[in-house]
Structures are given as structure tokens and as C-alpha cells.
Amino acid sequence: MLVILFLFGYLFFFAFFLNFFLGFYFLDYNRFSVEFFMPYNVLREIPFVFTFDFVSFFFFSVVSLISGVVFLYSKFYIDDYSNLSNSDNDRFFYLLFLFVVSIFFLVFSGSWVVVMLGWDGLGLVSFLLVIYYNNSSSLDSGLITVFTNRVGDCLFILSFIFMFYCG
Amino acid sequence: MVKLPLFGFHLWLPKAHVEAPVAGSIILAGVLLKLGGYGLIRFFPTIGGIDYSTSLFFSYFFYVGLIGGVVVSLICIRQIDLKMLIAYSSVVHIRIMVLGILSFSSWGLYGAVMMIIAHGLISPMMFYLITYVYDFKHSRSIMVLKGVLLVSPLFVFFWFMCCSLNLSLPPFMSFFSEVCIVGSLGIFSYLDWVLVILSCFFTGVYCIFSFTTISHGESIYNYSYFMDYKTILVSFSHLFFVLVYPLIFFYF
Numbered sequence: 139m140l141v142i143l144f145l146f147g148y149l150f151f152f153a154f155f156l157n158f159f160l161g162f163y164f165l166d167y168n169r170f171s172v173e174f175f176m177p178y179n180v181l182r183e184i185p186f187v188f189t190f191d192f193v194s195f196f197f198f199s200v201v202s203l204i205s206g207v208v209f210l211y212s213k214f215y216i217d218d219y220s221n222l223s224n225s226d227n228d229r230f231f232y233l234l235f236l237f238v239v240s241i242f243f244l245v246f247s248g249s250w251v252v253v254m255l256g257w258d259g260l261g262l263v264s265f266l267l268v269i270y271y272n273n274s275s276s277l278d279s280g281l282i283t284v285f286t287n288r289v290g291d292c293l294f295i296l297s298f299i300f301m302f303y304c305g
Numbered sequence: 306m307v308k309l310p311l312f313g314f315h316l317w318l319p320k321a322h323v324e325a326p327v328a329g330s331i332i333l334a335g336v337l338l339k340l341g342g343y344g345l346i347r348f349f350p351t352i353g354g355i356d357y358s359t360s361l362f363f364s365y366f367f368y369v370g371l372i373g374g375v376v377v378s379l380i381c382i383r384q385i386d387l388k389m390l391i392a393y394s395s396v397v398h399i400r401i402m403v404l405g406i407l408s409f410s411s412w413g414l415y416g417a418v419m420m421i422i423a424h425g426l427i428s429p430m431m432f433y434l435i436t437y438v439y440d441f442k443h444s445r446s447i448m449v450l451k452g453v454l455l456v457s458p459l460f461v462f463f464w465f466m467c468c469s470l471n472l473s474l475p476p477f478m479s480f481f482s483e484v485c486i487v488g489s490l491g492i493f494s495y496l497d498w499v500l501v502i503l504s505c506f507f508t509g510v511y512c513i514f515s516f517t518t519i520s521h522g523e524s525i526y527n528y529s530y531f532m533d534y535k536t537i538l539v540s541f542s543h544l545f546f547v548l549v550y551p552l553i554f555f556y557f
Contacts, residue, residue: 254484255475262469265513269521277521281513288472288509292502298488299498 142231143213150206150238157199164192187248194245201245205238230270237263250301254294261287319392367407371500374400378507382514390515391431394471397508398424404501405486416485423470423478426547431467434460434540438519461520463540470547472512473505477548 212230240263244256261284269280374397381393398420405417437460473480487501 251475254480258473258475258480262474266465269517272521277517281517284513285510288506288513291509292505295484295487295505296498296502298484299490 143209146231146235147206147210147213150202150209153202154199154206157195157202160190161192161195161199164190164195186251188246188252189248190246198242198245201238201241205234209234230267233263233267233270237267250298254291257287257294258291261291318396319389321392367404370400370403370407371497371504374404374504375500375507378504378511381511382507384511387435387515387518388432390511391428391435394508394511394515395424395428397504398428398471401483401486401501401504405482405489412485413489416482416489419478420482420486422550423482426543426550427467427470427479430463430540430543430547431471433543434464434467459537463544464519465516466544466548468512468516472509478550 212234236259240256240259242256243252244260247253247256264287265280265284268283269276377393377400378397381390381397384390384393402417402420402424405413405420407413470477470479473483483505487505490497490501
């Protein structure tokens with residue numbers, strides 16, 4: 139458990155440097171798109187595209203720096219309670235990892251499918267992280283988190299109507 | 306049209322779900338409600354794909370479904386019995402599907418068919434998990450069921466996947482069905498969009514509510530029980546099928 143936290147902390151530090159330099163490499167508005175081609179009927183235009191742009195590289199470098207720090211720091215305040223009843227420390231690590239994966243999908247997205255994937259995943263994972271300790275104040279905060287995220291979701295889905303019918 | 310719980314005719318559904326045993330509820334939620342939708346899909350091309358504005362009959366069904374969806378999801382938030390909550394959530398999902406069928410576009414039809422399949426996969430699994438907890442605690446009230454998170458995290462994992470599929474989590478099928486149905490409503494007036502968005506929002510509210518009432522808080526009983534292997538096998542295989550099936554759908 140400790141080993142995994144150390145490993146991912148340093149992995150995200152490495153990712154920070156990697157993305158930083160890749161961001162400088164892509165600085166002249168070059169772009170690298172990965173598209174998953176799904177051959178079926180043309181009624182549904184649902185393109186599942188990743189785009190690696192310099193903006194997204196810089197953004198993800200900052201995110202990976204912060205998450206690397208979080209992984210290393212959480213070692214100090216999670217493992218102390220390994221004997222109490224309300225502690226499953228593995229869940230915290232999985233939730234943090236899923237959080238960074240959601241941000242990855244959100245940042246490196248080339249179409250709205252991937253954006254929504256990251257957005258909804260982000261909202262729910264944030265909710266799970268907020269209610270990680272089982273007391274009523276964390277429940278209140280978690281519910282506020284997920285409801286505001288849900289409002290954003292719904293208006294996002296509303297904007298699909300505008301996108302599909304107005305060109 | 307009674308099988309599809311439209312607003313005036315949906316009162317049989319919560320009572321039937323609550324009183325029925327496990328297998329009955331599962332079959333009810335999974336199959337029977339969809340037969341009404343199937344009937345609607347088969348029935349409409351024979352009437353004729355006429356324009357929405359020239360038929361008063363269909364606009365009646367459309368608005369009943371739309372406003373009823375918002376009202377039923379509001380009722381769902383204030384439920385005490387957990388099985389009733391899932392029953393009302395079935396009602397809301399069926400309503401949205403009816404909106405998709407009645408919007409007379411091929412996109413809406415596609416979204417409605419996908420929602421039929423998605424709903425038919427999710428609701429039986431929720432009923433299965435709830436009756437599992439009911440076996441242990443012999444109560445379905447939210448006052449008693451809390452704090453399962455500390456007791457068996459595996460159960461909470463399955464329950465969280467079910468609740469998040471109910472509120473249309475992205476790479477899975479319910480998200481795409483919701484997007485297709487909402488996207489096919491573009492030819493209607495602005496007020497309809499507000500009601501659809503409200504129903505989406507309140508769906509999210511009661512799904513999160515149903516998740517937290519079971520899993521949060523401290524448990525009244527001792528944490529001395531865990532999931533037996535048959536339940537794990539059934540839920541895991543069901544969940545695996547639900548998650549893998551959208552990917553199959555993409556290559557359809």
C-alpha cells in the first residue's frame with residue numbers, strides 16, 4: 139500500500155516533466171489526434187477522439203504535478219488509522235487514481251463523448267472522495283458537490299440539442 | 306399503454322414491486338415494462354408518421370410523459386421504502402423512453418430502443434441487490450439500512466455501479482440513450498427542454514440519494530456478515546454483461 143503510493147507519486151512527478159516538455163514540443167499549434175473508428179450506421183455521429191494539443195499537455199502537466207504531491211502526502215494522513223473501523227485505505231487510492239483518469243479523459247478529449255465521459259466520472263469520483271469518511275457533515279458536502287455537478291451535466295446535455303440542430 | 310407507466314396509469318407499479326418476491330420483481334422490471342414500449346414501436350408506423358403538430362392525441366401522451374416524469378422523480382426523492390424508489394425510477398425511465406418514441410425521429414427511436422435495453426439490464430440488478438440486503442436486515446426502510454459501506458465494500462461497489470448507471474454514466478449505454486432521446490427533442494418549444502433537463506437533474510438527485518442511504522453512516526449491526534459467493538457471482542456476471550454490452554453495441 140505504501141509502496142503503491144510512493145510509486146504513483148513519483149510516476150506522476152515523471153509525468154509532470156514529460157508533459158511539460160511535450161507541451162513545448164507541440165507549441166506551434168501542432169496537434170496529434172487519435173480516433174477510434176466505429177463503422178456502423180451514420181445516424182449517430184459519436185466520434186470518440188483523443189486530441190493531444192499543447193494546451194492539454196501543459197494542463198495535464200500541472201494536474202500530474204499536483205496529483206503526484208497528493209499521492210505522496212496522503213501517505214502521511216491515511217495510514218495512521220489502519221486499526222479503526224472506518225478505514226479502507228485501498229479505496230482512497232483507487233478513487234484518487236480514477237480521479238486522475240477522469241481528468242485525463244477530460245483534458246485530452248477531441249469530441250464531446252470523451253468530455254462527457256470525463257465530466258460525469260469526475261463528478262461521481264469527487265462525490266465518493268468527499269464522502270470518504272462516514273459522518274454527516276461529509277455527507278452534506280458530498281451531496282452539494284454532486285448536485286452542482288449534476289446541474290452542469292444537465293445543461294451540457296441541453297447544449298447537445300443546440301449542437302445537433304443548429305449545425 | 307397501461308403497461309407503460311404513463312401518469313394516470315402508473316399506480317399499480319410501486320405496489321406490485323414492493324409486495325412481489327425477488328424473481329417476480331426482476332421479471333417485472335426487466336421484461337414486462339418493455340413489452341409496452343415494444344407495442345408502441347410496432348404500433349406507430351401503422352398509424353402513419355404524421356407531423357407532431359397536427360395530432361392532438363400524440364401531443365397529449367407526450368406532455369403527460371414529460372410532466373409526469375418530473376413529478377414522479379420528485380416523488381421518488383421523498384420515499385422511505387427503497388424498493389418503491391427503484392419502482393418509481395423505472396417509471397421515470399420509461400417516460401423518457403416514451404418521449405423518445407413520440408418525437409417521430411429516427412434518432413429518438415434509436416435512443417428509445419437503447420434505453421429499453423439499458424433499463425432492462427439495470428433495474429433487475431438493483432432489485433437483486435436490495436433483496437440481498439433485505440434478507441439480512443428484514444427491513445426496507447431507510448431509517449434502518451445504513452452503513453453498509455463499512456460492512457461489505459464489495460456490495461457497495463455493485464450498488465454504486467447500479468446507481469450510477471441509473472443516472473446515465475458515460476461510457477455505458479444509458480448515457481447514449483439519454484443523449485439520443487434528448488437530442489431528438491430539438492424541434493419542440495423551449496419549455497419542453499426545461500422540463501426534460503429538470504427530469505434529468507432529479508434523476509441524478511434520487512439516484513445519489515438511494516446510494517447514500519444504504520452506504521453511508523455507521524452500521525447498527527455488527528459487521529459480521531459478508532457477501533456469499535453466489536451473490537458475488539450473479540452480480541458480477543450481470544454487471545460484466547451490462548458494462549461490456551455497450552462496446553458490443555458500438556460495433557453493431
